Amino acid sequence: MTPYLAIIGARFRMLLQYRVAALAGVWTQVFFGLVLVMVYEAFYRSARASAQPIAFAQLASYVWLGQALFAMVPWNVDSELRAMVKTGAVAYELCRPVDLYGLWFARAVAQRTAPLVMRALPLAVFAAVILPALGLSGWRLTAPPSLAAGAAFAAALVCAVALACAMSTLINIVLLWTIAADGVVILWTTAVSLGSGLTIPLPLLPDGAQAVLRWLPFAGVFDLPFRLYTGALPAGALASVLARQLGWTVALVLLGRRLLARGLRRIVVQGG
Amino acid sequence: MIDALRLYAHYVRASVRGQLQYRASFVMSAIGTFVITMTESVAVWALFERFGQLRGWTLPEVALCYGMVSISWALCDALSRGFDHFAELVGSGDFDRLLLRPRPIAFQLLAQELTLRRIGRLVQGVLLLGYAAGAIDWTVPRALLLVAAIASSACAFLGILVLQATSAFWTINALEVWNAFTYGGVTMSQYPLAIYRSWFRALFTFAIPIGCTIYFPAVAILGRADPLGTPAITGWLAPLAGPAYLALCLQIWTLGVRRYRSTGS
Numbered sequence: 185m186t187p188y189l190a191i192i193g194a195r196f197r198m199l200l201q202y203r204v205a206a207l208a209g210v211w212t213q214v215f216f217g218l219v220l221v222m223v224y225e226a227f228y229r230s231a232r233a234s235a236q237p238i239a240f241a242q243l244a245s246y247v248w249l250g251q252a253l254f255a256m257v258p259w260n261v262d263s264e265l266r267a268m269v270k271t272g273a274v275a276y277e278l279c280r281p282v283d284l285y286g287l288w289f290a291r292a293v294a295q296r297t298a299p300l301v302m303r304a305l306p307l308a309v310f311a312a313v314i315l316p317a318l319g320l321s322g323w324r325l326t327a328p329p330s331l332a333a334g335a336a337f338a339a340a341l342v343c344a345v346a347l348a349c350a351m352s353t354l355i356n357i358v359l360l361w362t363i364a365a366d367g368v369v370i371l372w373t374t375a376v377s378l379g380s381g382l383t384i385p386l387p388l389l390p391d392g393a394q395a396v397l398r399w400l401p402f403a404g405v406f407d408l409p410f411r412l413y414t415g416a417l418p419a420g421a422l423a424s425v426l427a428r429q430l431g432w433t434v435a436l437v438l439l440g441r442r443l444l445a446r447g448l449r450r451i452v453v454q455g456g
Numbered sequence: 457m458i459d460a461l462r463l464y465a466h467y468v469r470a471s472v473r474g475q476l477q478y479r480a481s482f483v484m485s486a487i488g489t490f491v492i493t494m495t496e497s498v499a500v501w502a503l504f505e506r507f508g509q510l511r512g513w514t515l516p517e518v519a520l521c522y523g524m525v526s527i528s529w530a531l532c533d534a535l536s537r538g539f540d541h542f543a544e545l546v547g548s549g550d551f552d553r554l555l556l557r558p559r560p561i562a563f564q565l566l567a568q569e570l571t572l573r574r575i576g577r578l579v580q581g582v583l584l585l586g587y588a589a590g591a592i593d594w595t596v597p598r599a600l601l602l603v604a605a606i607a608s609s610a611c612a613f614l615g616i617l618v619l620q621a622t623s624a625f626w627t628i629n630a631l632e633v634w635n636a637f638t639y640g641g642v643t644m645s646q647y648p649l650a651i652y653r654s655w656f657r658a659l660f661t662f663a664i665p666i667g668c669t670i671y672f673p674a675v676a677i678l679g680r681a682d683p684l685g686t687p688a689i690t691g692w693l694a695p696l697a698g699p700a701y702l703a704l705c706l707q708i709w710t711l712g713v714r715r716y717r718s719t720g721s
């Protein structure tokens with residue numbers, strides 16, 4: 185376990201160096217959050233609010249959680265790994281005396297959590313404290329309705345990180361097939377953005393689409409923890425959420441390991 | 457001027473040839489951009505499916521705004537790679553080479569690449585306009601206004617990217633700040649400006665005129681009264697804002713170039 189923890193630690197510290205970039209990112213997320221909240225508010229004022237599956241205050245919290253935890257969504261590949269595959273430097277990765285899947289999973293853990301440390305807290309402060317101070321309390325990130333909802337969210341969030349890392353590692357492994365990777369990554373990004381609730385909060389999609397998306401792995405990263413937070417899903421649903429998250433995590437880890445083993449059997453390192 | 461155009465055409469030919477060397481990669485990323493942008497428009501459709509209308513605006517009317525902004529951003533994005541990646545030139549010191557060439561620097565940056573894969577978003581925008589077209593009572597002046605508004609918005613977007621490049625003379629760390637205005641401008645202009653709060657409308661009318669160059673012409677093309685109460689002539693004058701903004705941004709750019717000191721590496 186120690187080498188993997190060391191890798192997470194080293195990557196984590198490296199990613200924490202980009203503080204100004206993170207601050208710029210916070211500003212952009214604040215901006216997008218404001219646009220989305222204003223758009224949804226306008227939609228809610230255009231129809232009977234009581235007919236909606238989720239109250240506007242809950243939706244505003246959903247939007248801000250999404251902005252705060254944006255970096256956790258495994259929609260993109262690890263650009264350093266992509267460069268390694270392209271230049272042939274991936275050969276060094278193969279020489280390391282650790283399990284390659286474990287190594288890449290550890291990289292993914294750092295990639296998905298380091299930005300959270302720098303981005304999530306400032307965004308939460310903006311959405312929960314500064315917005316009400318500006319007289320926009322209707323748009324704010326509200327606290328979970330109960331202690332149970334907060335605890336359920338915390339538990340689901342931890343599993344969401346594990347699931348996101350399993351997804352991240354899987355898509356990074358696909359990069360080994362350099363030629364087909366571009367297309368797969370595009371489809372992946374689309375599926376993740378739509379299925380997680382990043383493009384549009386899942387409760388606002390047509391009911392038929394929701395019924396399907398709820399069972400796919402993508403919802404476990406974003407949508408399900410957010411619903412627990414806002415109380416749109418009762419805290420009692422936690423067991424079902426965790427079962428889905430952990431079930432998908434195990435399945436994706438096994439799939440990732442298989443793909444990696446196959447990829448390594450046929451890999452030809454580029455460059456000389 | 458003719459000479460500059462001929463040189464630009466030369467650069468574009470070289471850039472296009474270069475990109476077509478990796479044909480599979482080009483086709484894949486063009487299709488990818490199309491798929492991703494179409495998913496975003498499906499999300500807007502889903503919102504209308506649930507809520508019916510948006511403060512009195514129908515889906516075809518919103519599709520007009522959305523199509524206009526998609527096309528103008530795709531055009532700007534295809535032309536502006538030199539400005540978008542300018543920080544890398546400053547960081548590496550390669551900018552010095554541009555300073556030595558006997559052509560305006562803004563011209564050289566514009567001529568760096570014509571990014572073909574942006575065609576994915578262009579196609580999405582055209583499809584949206586096609587969907588919106590049924591709701592419009594077309595006249596020749598309105599069709600011309602549509603073209604002018606798209607060109608004008610592309611100029612306004614280019615202006616933002618010129619400012620982004622200018623800021624790289626001061627810092628190359630915080631460029632993501634500008635995404636709020638480019639990608640944020642695209643997102644917010646998908647919907648009519650009238651649905652936003654007044655401070656937000658003011659920001660996107662005067663400071664960053666993307667809202668101005670999309671929304672007011674769209675109101676005129678649709679032939680409806682502006683809920684914001686502006687006179688009918690506004691939409692016909694709004695396209696002037698884009699080129700004027702670009703000219704202003706290029707002035708600021710010149711100031712930035714003057715204070716440039718090479719990294720020396």
